Amino acid sequence: xxxxxxxxxxxxxxxxxxxxxxxDHRCTPQDIEGAISLRLNTHRRTVxxxxxxxxxxxxxxxxxxxxxxxxxxxxxxxxxxxGGVILAPAEASCRPEPDQILIRIAPGASFGMGDHAxxxxxxxxxxxxxxxxxxxxxxxxxxxxxxxxxxxxLAIGACLMGAVAAVGIDTDACAQAEARQNVRLxxxxxxxxxxxxxxxxxxxxxxxxxxxxxxxxxANLRYPTLAHLCSRITxxxxxxxxxxxxxxxxxxxxxxxxxxxxxGFQCLRTLSENAWHGFILKKLPR
Numbered sequence: 001x002x003x004x005x006x007x008x009x010x011x012x013x014x015x016x017x018x019x020x021x022x023x024d025h026r027c028t029p030q031d032i033e034g035a036i037s038l039r040l041n042t043h044r045r046t047v048x049x050x051x052x053x054x055x056x057x058x059x060x061x062x063x064x065x066x067x068x069x070x071x072x073x074x075x076x077x078x079x080x081x082x083g084g085v086i087l088a089p090a091e092a093s094c095r096p097e098p099d100q101i102l103i104r105i106a107p108g109a110s111f112g113m114g115d116h117a118x119x120x121x122x123x124x125x126x127x128x129x130x131x132x133x134x135x136x137x138x139x140x141x142x143x144x145x146x147x148x149x150x151x152x153x154l155a156i157g158a159c160l161m162g163a164v165a166a167v168g169i170d171t172d173a174c175a176q177a178e179a180r181q182n183v184r185l186x187x188x189x190x191x192x193x194x195x196x197x198x199x200x201x202x203x204x205x206x207x208x209x210x211x212x213x214x215x216x217x218x219a220n221l222r223y224p225t226l227a228h229l230c231s232r233i234t235x236x237x238x239x240x241x242x243x244x245x246x247x248x249x250x251x252x253x254x255x256x257x258x259x260x261x262x263x264g265f266q267c268l269r270t271l272s273e274n275a276w277h278g279f280i281l282k283k284l285p286r
Contacts, residue, residue, distance in 0.1 A: 012050045015040060017059065017073075024275050026063075026070045078102075081120040083127030085157060090185055101160040104185045105151055108178040118220050118246040121271050121278035123157050125244045126218070130161045134268060134282060136215045136240030140164055143209055145201055145236075147219040147229070152179030152194065154218045159191050163216065165209065167201040168194045202236055213238035219245050223252040227259050234263045237283045242268075246278030253277050 015036050020027050032051060033044040040047075051071065054060040061074040073079060078088035086102045088094045096102045129135060135142060139162030146155040149168030159166050168179050176194050183192045193208075195201040206212040215238045219226060226245055233243065243265065248256055250272070257267050257279065265281040272278070 009050065009053075012036070012040060012042070012047070013054060013059075016047065016050055016054060020060065020071055021073060022273075024272075026065070026072075026274075028068065028070055032071060081123055083124035085123045085127060087153070101157070103153060103157050103160060105153055105182050106178070106185055108151060108174075108181075117273040117276040118278065119153060121246040121273055121276060122154050122218060122220050122244055125246075125269065125271055125278055125280050126154065126158055126161060128269065129216070129242055129244065129280060130158075130163075134242060134280075136238055136242070142216055143167075143205055143211075143214055144216045144218060145169065145198075145205070145214045147198065147217065147233075148221045148225075149179050149194065150175050150220070152182045152192065154220065155179075155192050155194075156182060156186050156188060158216065158218065159188050160186065164191065166192045167204055168192065169196070169198055169201045170194070171196055198232065198236075211238075212236060213241075215241050217241060217243045219243070219247070221245070221247045223248040223256055226256060230259050230263055234260075234265075234283075239283060239285060241283040243281040243283075244278070245281070246271075246276065248277055249275060250277055253279070257281075 016032055019032060019035055029051060033047045036047045037044045058074050058076045060071050063070045063072050078086050078092050078094040081087050084100045086094060086096050086100055088102060088104050090104050090106045094102055142163040144155060144158045144163045144166035146166060146168045149155055149170045152168050155166035155168040170176050179194045183189055193204050195204060202212045214236055217233060217237060260281050264284050264286060266284050268280045268282050270277060270279045
């Protein structure tokens with residue numbers, strides 16, 4: 001049982017969480033102890049205990065990679081991922097603020113639980129797009145295609161932010177099943193459809209909405225796949241369409257922007273977290 005935090009403990013916990021959340025690298029316990037002890041002029045043992053308390057509180061979690069121990073934000077409880085979006089496990093009790101949306105995601109093997117920076121980048125960029133004048137259609141008529149949907153979190157988030165409908169695409173049968181489960185969990189069975197190929201997804205858009213040109217296209221994929229898809233995405237992106245992509249590194253960003261700009265897109269905004277990057281592109285009139 002953890003005692004009620006004192007004002008200093010609150011400050012210490014906040015400093016640790018901020019450091020982990022904003023770091024541009026995976027944080028080891030030693031990294032955190034050294035940085036926070038210097039920042040707050042406190043002993044490393046005090047920081048070490050704060051980290052242990054945060055793990056017990058399910059706010060941080062130990063992860064292990066190639067013999068090294070790291071600390072990451074825990075997603076076993078509701079977490080504000082930015083952009084007015086709260087991610088929560090299926091069973092967690094959570095009451096979002098009026099200006100927030102709540103996305104419930106069941107534990108599973110598919111990518112998109114919110115524990116990766118690229119998921120958070122995409123959700124924040126979707127939120128930004130929904131609150132600007134750059135969308136080519138009002139949200140009440142906005143159709144979304146999410147390529148490589150994984151858990152379905154981006155398609156679900158776009159609809160909860162106001163899009164009328166979304167199609168999530170994933171070739172993995174396990175991801176399809178988990179995405180459909182998450183769609184049901186969020187009560188969006190009539191607005192989010194999960195398909196196995198882009199062609200089938202476009203066919204659904206044509207059948208349900210009378211058009212196969214898509215005004216908002218999402219993809220959280222690695223650089224080679226995003227570059228390879230450029231000509232296909234250009235073909236079915238509606239005039240003025242927005243593309244929201246993440247999954248690439250800083251050194252890949254210029255080439256990826258150049259690839260899409262050569263096909264008639266303009267970069268509106270970039271966003272980064274933990275050395276991962278994302279951007280919003282707009283299809284310009286020809």
